[in-house]
Amino acid sequence: MRGRGTGASRTEPPWGITMVDDRTELPFRTAQALVLAVCSPNIRADLRSELAECTSRPPTSTGLKRLQGELLSIFAVLERPNAALDIRTQAYLVRRWIEEQRRSRTDTPDFRDDLSQLAQTVERVARRASSPGIDDPFWLSPGYSGSADFNMGRSHFAAAAPELPAAEGTENSESLVSALRSVLLPNLILEGGLTSARSVRPPSVPGWEAITWQPEELKRLVEPPLELLPAKLHGRDSLLRRLEKALVGPSGGAPVIRFLTGSAGVGKSSVALALARTARTRGLNVWWVHGAADLINPGMLAVAASLGIDRTELAAARAGRQSLPDLIWKHLEQAGDRWLLVFDNVDDRTMLDRLLSRDSSGGAWIRPSGRGMTLVTTRQQEITARNVETELIRPLDDHDAVQMLRSLDLGGGDVGATSRLTQYLYNIPLALKLTGRQLTSVFAGVSHADYLSTLLASPMSAEPTDGDEPLRPLICILRRWQGSDETVHLPRLLTILAHFASGIPLSPTVLDASALSELGVLNPTQAADHVRQALSVLSSLGLIDLKSVDVDHGQSDQPSILLHPMISAACRESLHHASVAEQKLVRTAAAATLRRALEAQFQAPVFDWRLWFMLAPHIGSLITNLPPESPPEAISSALSAARQAMEYLARTGAYQTAEELGRAAMRLGQELPKEDDVFLEAAAAFAGVLIFREKLGDAQLLLTTVLAARQRKAGLDDALTLDTLELLAAVLRGLGKPSEAEQCLRQVIEGRCRAGNKYSAATVRAMIGLAQVLREQSRLGETESTIRSAISMHSGSDDRSAAITVGPKIDLAMVLKDTGRFEEALELLHGVIATGTKLLGPTDSQTLAARSALGATLCSMGRFDEANEILQRTRQAGEKALGESHPTTLATITALGGALRAVGRFEEAEQALIRACKNSSRVLGQAHSETINLQIGLAAVKYDTGRLSDAEVSIRQLLRTHDATLDLAHPTRLALRHFLAVLLHRAGSLEEAESLYRTVLDRREWSLGPNHPSTLGVQANIGALLHGRGALNEAMQTLEQTKAGYLAIFTSEHPCLLAVKNNIAGVLVEMGRVGEARRVYEEVLLVQERTLGHSHPDTLITYGNLAAAFHAGGQDARAVALLRRVIREYDRRLPRAHPCLLLARYHLASIYEQKGSAAAALQKYRAVLNVQAECLGEGHPDTVATRLSISRLLERVGRGQESENEYRSALWQAMHQPLPPHGSRP
Known part of the structure; x- marks a missing residue:
């Protein structure tokens, strides 16, 4: 059997196992199947299934039972993800199993007949060896011996101790360079933002900056x-x-x-x-x-x-x-x-x-x-x-009712008349209170009998009411005022108040005298303080209550207004019987006054939270209390008030309340023409709320309707049409359609420029939005020029211009970071932080965002200690000033998680990310992009600490959650699938990983283009995977193509480009072109040492790979010295069970083993094993693999029994020990 790898420098795989058998081919066939299983997880799974069926039938020999158990144990080792199970150890497993066949034949005479069953099973599976994509590192050949030592056959391990070449730079032993594959650590490229803030930007509403909520008020x-x-x-x-x-x-x-x-x-x-x-x-x-x-x-x-x-x-x-x-x-x-x-x-x-x-x-x-x-x-x-x-609670009895009314009005006449009046009022305390107040004010001197006669004469007294019977006398009392020119404004004012929330304090600013005069509620000649006098009269009559308001531990000179629900209902009921003109006047005035009060609140230089909480609850009540037949002017004013409130509620994080208000407003607005400007503005604002709620499909449908209506009415260049188009761009961006969003934003900018608004804040905002869309497409040159153009539009020296450019300059700094211009980014961010601190305040969200960006940039440069310090302080300030769930705080924690991971503080990173995930999930929702960012960061911590299974479970759960709601080419969906492919790649599931990689690659080439960094990142990982399965020529071609793509968009010092060069060098090592590989590694290191530092994780990976190249070139002393340096750095920064540190120690042990220093190698292997057993668990795949390496080494030095013990222990642990539970690693 020949290997199907495409490496040009070999004709067959380097690890040979020759079967020598002059009696039967059965051992050869079963060994062949095992070799295939080692090479292909899919064949291994099929064979495992077939064996399970065989073992369900009782074997006739103990030998076969033992052999089947041995094979299943080996599969248990092979199927578990590990980094240390190198080719030598895999070959060792194959050889040990073949020797088990020999022992079974020797110990069990009837074994031959039973073995035929196993042979038939494995032959069926072996036929799949021709399946494409299997690149096995072994070759297996049958041989013949005239004097066989064993009747059943004997195995020979052809490459047990390969010889090292005499001189460096020559073609190296294939067996050695293949063995090095397990310690050459490729740079697998995760999504660019997985370790920094804003990997997937959440949808935002242009102009709706977040406002820090003040619950204390x-x-x-x-x-x-x-x-x-x-x-x-x-x-x-x-x-x-x-x-x-x-x-x-x-x-x-x-x-x-x-x-x-x-x-x-x-x-x-x-x-x-x-x-x-x-x-x-x-x-x-x-x-x-x-x-x-x-x-x-x-x-x-x-x-x-x-x-x-x-x-x-x-x-x-x-x-x-x-x-x-x-x-x-x-x-x-x-x-x-x-x-x-x-x-x-x-x-x-x-x-x-x-x-x-x-x-x-x-x-x-x-x-x-x-x-x-x-x-x-x-x-x-x-x-x-x-x-x-x-x-x-019933109405008062006659005695208590009479006592109450007479206590309020002592001069009402005889007790009998009082009793008749109280009975007419149903002995209801509220009606008695109102009557007593009136009898001592506007009806002073009127007897109880005369007052009752007046009420009975009212037309309302005989009219039925839709509500409670007690409303009738109240309505009669209210209607008693009407007809008097001097008091006509009092019932109007009261009925206006009845349209707001009863029982909740209402700000007196709603009843502005000038607005009421303008609306016709008051005479224009009446004084500005007439409203205050009217409220005083209403209060004296018991119709309203005036509640003093605390202001800075004092009392406001304008008390808030409260209206009893029963009086409120009576007023609205009474209005139904008023003239059409009166109904129109009151309803229009109610809506207009509340709208104007809100406008004044929002236009004030300092936002008054106390006033807001006396206005906001009344907007929903106004929407509810306005009947559909209300005049269009009233509905328009109510929708305008609702629009302002929706925006403010959403900006303070009350997304659910804002959505509920928006839906109520849309129902009321159905009475207006579909192209009414106010309705369209309210609909656009409601779409903005839906964007915050990430109901992007609903928002897109609504905005498309609004945009069509505005285009028909005012044309494409109308300001409101362009505002709608800008909102639609935000939705398209959130839906993962950057090219469509770009087209919309370019139309917005061109339209505003044609209208003479080139330098307006709205145009600059659209330009920044365009730059962000361009950045997401990695068109970084265009991104930079667009941001610089936007900043130049506010190039004045005044504080206002400086404050406006804070946000754009942060975006510019991130572009500089993306292109590897770290020093420029640092200089710009330091200036932005100084400006933000001076003009906006040290805890303003933009100032904190700049500090978070500074920390992320330092992290990219490898200055992790500085980055951690800045990000920790920024997180603390953000949690205190903005709250733990504020997007800026969450983005800071995402960046902090990456910085902590980089220095091996995994437990801190995990705890911070878990807490942030919970906060983000509760506040923003599971589907929000910021929540997904944090969950990906948490999975990355698991990836870093070797908990690949846990990380895979997390990513698969995210995919299950979002696959149904996201487009096939949505960036979030593709980012998750790419991460899953990386996890499968690291775990050794190469076929599934490659399939997933190629699916993501196809989608990204279609949606982003072949030279987008996200596309190239997948392509780079495919190259690393091809290297891992031995397809060296194909791997080299893929990596060179990726390198060329990166060079077209990045500088020669960009980390992604350096990662690809590192992987190219790894392929060169395995091709035997060690000298070339070493030169590439050294070239990469020159840049990494200068830009990232000697202790950056990427630098240390390159050091470790260079050590492998030195070893392959026969320079073991240099390899050992370099590995010791790497281990010292890892020891200083990483926990002792970190995969990179353990791999470096394992690599060092393997060099000593191949040098023939068995004692030193064994000591170092055992040191690795002790840490793995203690920190990872005896059953962890890496622990099992290291124990097998020890067994192999012990056998080579003649310590057979110890070797057997370690071998049996490894297989037993693999069969019976589960992976360590979540969180068990340090």
């Missing part, structure tokens, strides 16, 4: 409004005593949720407030959460902020990646102090059921607890949940 949202508590609660004393008793905790049995149920206005919230006041005086924590559907999330986030929950966990909850109920309840159950949590006005039946349910959507919001009391107020009186106690 949320705490005010859940402060109980104790100032709204009436001086006396009539008729509720016994109920309050029962509730106050329960505050101390359950007296026995399971904890319960307490419900206060009853119709609107009966005082459920007042009872809850009274209990909250008592709880506060007893030192309990108290939180007050409004139960409206669109306010639960902000309220519960405020509770989380008050509990001091980690900001990363909060960010995950805001993004919808973690269950907010589970998060909060975990911390509530762990709270040291008792607490009271009130859910107020949970009146919607569907909402109440959802808050109580424990389904797969994330768990219940409302739960019982032994650590505190959960109290719910609701109009719903049928509560079906378990572990609840319900208190039904």
Whole structure:
């Protein structure tokens, strides 16, 4: 059997095993099958399957059973990934098995008959030897002897101790250079960004820079409004005593949720407030959460902020990646102090059921607890949940109702008239409160009897209501104002407020006097402070409540506004009966005033978080409360407000809330014409939210529709059309379609230039986006010129120009790094950091991004200690200022993981990446590109530490997750497949690895072109694989082609080019052209020592390979000296079980073995074995391989029994010991 490798310098493989047999060919056939199995994993797997079938039938001889067991044990060794199982050891395994045949024949006379079964089995498999792609390193030939020592045959190990050549530079012994293949370490090229930030850039929205969320400001949202508590609660004393008793905790049995149920206005919230006041005086924590559907999330986030929950966990909850109920309840159950949590006005039946349910959507919001009391107020009186106690609050009895009204208005006349009035008002405390306020203000001096007559005369008194009956008297009270010119603005203002969220503080900036005058709500002649006076009147009437707002430990001179849900509902119900003109005026004013308040907030020089939290919750309520028949002006203003809020919510990380608001806005916008500008702007903003959510297919469909509408209406060069096209480019980029994204961005830039906006910030932004797309296609020359052009457009000396160029200069520095111009990149980044620190602040996201880029650049230069120090500080600053889940922080951790890996601090790298993966998964999602970056980095740590199986499992899981959602040529999908091929390559699964490599190569040649660095990286690895299976000519041709491709785009000092040259030298060594190989290694080292340093991992790999070349050339002294130097560096930087360090030690031992220094070789082999056994485990593939090498050496020096013991131990461990568990390596 001849080898089918294509190396030109040999005609047959170097490791010969000659079978000498004058009686039968059976041993030859079985040995031939084993040799084939050694050479081909696929044949090995087939033969293993066939043997399993044979062994299921009881053999007639113990010899055959022993031989089959031996063969399966050898397969167990061969099938496990390892680095140290060299050709000599593989040949040793084959020879030992052949000798086992001889022993079986000697020990078992009936063995010959049984062996025929095994021969038939292996013959079937042997026929597959002609399968293409098998390049075996052995040759096996039958021979004949006239005086056979053994009847069954005997084996001869033809290359047990090859002779070294006498002079260097001559053609070397093929057996030696083939043996060196196991210690020549090829540079397998991973994706360029796997060890640095932003290997796969997440999709972004142009102009939507991230804003650091400030959850501390949320705490005010859940402060109980104790100032709204009436001086006396009539008729509720016994109920309050029962509730106050329960505050101390359950007296026995399971904890319960307490419900206060009853119709609107009966005082459920007042009872809850009274209990909250008592709880506060007893030192309990108290939180007050409004139960409206669109306010639960902000309220519960405020509770989380008050509990001091980690900001990363909060960010995950805001993004919808973690269950907010589970998060909060975990911390509530762990709270040291008792607490009271009130859910107020949970009146919607569907909402109440959802808050109580424990389904797969994330768990219940409302739960019982032994650590505190959960109290719910609701109009719903049928509560079906378990572990609840319900208190039904009824209207006051006649006596208490009369007492309450007369306490509010002492001059109302006789008690009988008061009783009739209270009965008309259903004895409802809210109606009694409003009536008492009116009787002491606008109706001062009117008796209770006359007031009742006025209400009964109202047309509304006889009209049915769609809601609760108690709304009728409230509506009558509200309509009582109408008809008076002096008070007409009061019901209008109140009805405007009714369109916002009731029970949640509303910023007074919404009711701007000039805006209300302009809209026709107020007379233009009325003073600017008229609104304040009107609010005071409404408050005195009990229709609204004014709540003071803390500002820097003081009180604001503009209190926030609160409206009772029942009054809000009554106002909207009353509006339905108003004139069409009045409805149009009020609804338009409600939407317009909120929109203007938001615009003022966003245009302010300093963003006011307190004000934002008094505006944001009301936008969703406005969208909900506007009926479809609202005037187009009102819908347009509401959509405009929603558009601004969507953008801001997304920029602060509240992706889920932003998406929910966007979907509600799109439903409301269906009433507008499809080409309405405001609707199209809102739709584009919603598409931006979908981009953040990485729902890129939905975003593309929506943007395509918006773009078509804008082109029809305004043409391609319209500013809004170009903005939409720029957004579409961001989507195409995220979908892995850089050429299409490039085309869109070029159209955007050309259009803005034609419109005279060449130097606008939007044009510069599009140019930076174009540069990033070009960089992803590795068109680095164009990338650099594009960025420099963009920077030149802001070349002014003022601070604003300098601040604007911070981001583009970071991108430029990364291009310089990519092209190997490290010093230029460093100089630029130092300047950027200085500018960012001065103008933006040391913890600004762009300043920290520049520091992260500096660390990544230093890492690429081999200055790992500096890189680690900078990246550690940047990570700490980012976690503190931006949060652990901020994209800049996560990108820094990705870069830090690469820097830690480079110096062998694998445990630190792994822990940092695991933590970052969890944060990114929770906040951004499993499918987000930043999460994938981190997961790839984590797999790379496993790859570095020899845990190839673990790494393979991780990458395959990522592929299963993303294959169905990503295009065949998507960069992320191809990067994962390429990494999987590298893992299979390292593990020795060459056929599967090559198939995967070539699939990725085809896709990249089609999508990126043949000379793209990502394409060339795959091609380089294919060359290394071809070398590994002995196809030397083909390997050399592939590597030379790759080298030429790299030279066309990179400088001669680029690390990828140096890696390919290193691999070319390895092929030269095995071809026997040792002198040429050594010169290439030395040429590579000259560059690496100057640019990367003597201790860089790539430099050390080249040193180790040069040592192999010295050994192959007969310069063992130089080889040993160089290996010792490599080992010293590895010892200083790497843990003692690092694969590179162990391989270098193994290489040194093998040189001593071939020099004939058996004692020294054995000592060094055992030193390697001891570390492997302790740190990797006895059953680890590398441990098994080293033990077999020791067995082989012991046999050569005549220590047969020790050799046999080591051999049997290795096979037993391979058969019975699993790979070490995840994380077991240092």
